[in-house]
Amino acid sequence: MICLSDDPAATPAGQTLREVFAARASIVHIMAVEAALARVQARHCLIPAAAAADISAKASLAFFPTAEWSRQRARVGHPLVAILEAWMTRLEPGSREWLHYGATTADLFNTVLILQLQQAGTRLLEQMHDVGLRLAEMAGAYRATPMVARTLGRHAQPITFGMKVGVWLAEHGRSIERLQAWLARYRTGILSGAVGTYAAFGDQGPSIEREVMAELGLDAPEAVDWKGSRDRYAEFGCAVALAARTCGHIGQEIFLLSGDDLDEVRETNGAVGSSTMPHKANPSLCIEVVSRSREVSARLLPLLEWILVVYERDSAQHGDVLRDLCVGMADLLACLRQLLDTLVVLPQNMAANLQRSRGMILSEAITFALAEHIGKHSAHIAMRQLVAVARQRNCSLQEAARDSEEFKTLFAERPELLEVAHYIGRAPDIADAAVAAASLRAMPGAFKPLGKA
Structure with a gap:
């Protein structure tokens, strides 16, 4: 297919996720982190209280000059410095010296990215739970x-x-659990200075970091600097990529079952199928x-x-990269x-x-019914021979059995052996178990960063 859209996302859900990572949203987060840092530093007597109050009062887009930001970006060539320089023009002269005191760009950007991934992950979970509800239904x-049931593309047994949907639901449920685990594990940012030693903050560094995270609604910081360890972002990508592949698995199964040769389900989208073949x-x-699942998982590398x-x-x-991963998902x-x-499901087909x-x-x-009389190994051989006869004659298994007293007797005694409904095992119970497990997978409380209702 060629590109026929300039939209930043394909669906309203994707657009919502894109807005989580939008430049304006990132700037709002940066201002919130800087304001929290200033308040905490003022409490520790590291910066003047008046400066902290000014920074906090002006930590909103209403005090951010976008045009000046563009000019500063062209001038300084540093993403965060440009933001800070632009914002400083709206601060009192006495406050400007204390903005971003002791922090480093990597502190800010990693903390903001965690805030955004917490929001994005929560929104994705809401969608995933919605899909899970439909699968459970x-x-x-x-x-x-x-x-x-088909194994290796061939008829196997009745289910x-x-x-089948219960299997999809269970796999999808594991995707939910993986993303939930990531969101629970990585609910904190970082504020430890240029190389993670808190040198600019002095002995109060760990306390300042802990208090800032609390102000942002995040968990206590980790004991060891992680600005140089990117595994948590790769882990997020793995969780999303696996979830995407499960979506692709479901889509491919439906694609195969809806083919003209099987016609067990149908997609009723009302779309025109061909520009030249009306049928x-x-x-x-x-x-x-299926296509989108491949594209999302490819962003893991x-x-x-x-x-x-x-x-x-x-x-x-x-x-x-993370933005596009989340929007695509x-x-x-x-x-x-x-x-x-x-x-549309077609039971008759x-x-x-x-x-x-x-x-x-x-x-x-x-085979197992016959094994009760002659043993499993012998029954398996006899069954294979009967199947070979049926294929050679191009007839049903029951017709092929007419020449075998052994099978004729067995079928006369147990006619239900030739009825599909009597050999679905515990399939209905397995479906029920999948639904029950899904109902226990409650939607966690949504992550609410600082300043969000």
């Missing part, structure tokens, strides 16, 4: 609807569609989900490369939810496909 509704009804949303830091730290990272989840909402192997799909059931 489907698993429950079709808990006992028989269909063909239920509810169980085409393409699985457009399936394709969208740069985050893994971030881990190779030169000495104590370097600047070989760009936040737009939000778009993907929105597409998946739309796909699930427009999906599932039942018809169960008969396509003409009884061979029940070979295991028959």
Whole structure:
């Protein structure tokens, strides 16, 4: 496909995530961190209280001159210095000397990035829980609807569609748990100075850092400087990439089941399938989900490369990688939810496909029933021979068994062995278990950074 859109995101959900990482949002976070730092330093008598009050009172976009920022960016060539220089023009002359006192750019940027990832991760979790609810509805509704289980692309045994969806739901649930774990583990920023020694803050450094994090609504800081360790961002990327791949797994399964040769589910999106073939009804949303899952997971590699830091730290990272990862994931989840909402399940076609192997799909059931009389090994050999006869004659398993007294007797005694519904095992219970597990996976409280209602 070619590019036919200049939109920064494909869906409203993606646009919401993009706004989390927007320049204005980043500046608001920077101002909030600087204001918190000033207040704490004033309490520790490191800077004048009047300066801290002025910085705090003007920590909003109303006091940020955008035009001056653009001019400073061109002049100084340093992202944070340009922001600080522009903001200083709105501060009282006596306050300007105390802005950003003792901190370093990496402190600010890493703390802001954590604040943004906490917001973005929480929003993604909301979408993921929404998808999980829809999957749970489907698993429950079709808990006992028989269909063909396929292994290596071939008919294997009967299961239920509810169980299949339950497998998707459980995998999706693990994605939720991984992202929840990241959000719980990394709820703090950093404020330890240029190389992490707190040298500019003196002995009060750790206390200042701890108090600033508390003011920002974050957890207590870690004991060891991590500005030169980028593994937490790669871990976030891994959690999102795995979740994206699960979305792709679901989309691909639906794509395959909706093919003309199976026709067990249908995507009812109403889209035109072809510019020249009027009969085409393409699985457009399936394709969208699978494609986007690949694109999102491909953004993991740069985050893994971030881990190779030169000495104590370097600047070989760009936040737009994480932004694009989150925006892409939000778009993907929105597409998946739309796909699930427009999906039509066709139990009658599932039942018809169960008969396509003409009884061979029940070979295991028959083998174990016969094993009660002649042993498993012998029953397996006899069953393979019967299957070979059926294939050679191009007939059903039951027709092939007419020449075998052994099988004729078995089928006469246990006619249910030839009925698909009697060999779905505990598939309905498994679907129920998946739904029950999902219901216990409660949505955690949303992360609310400083200044957010």
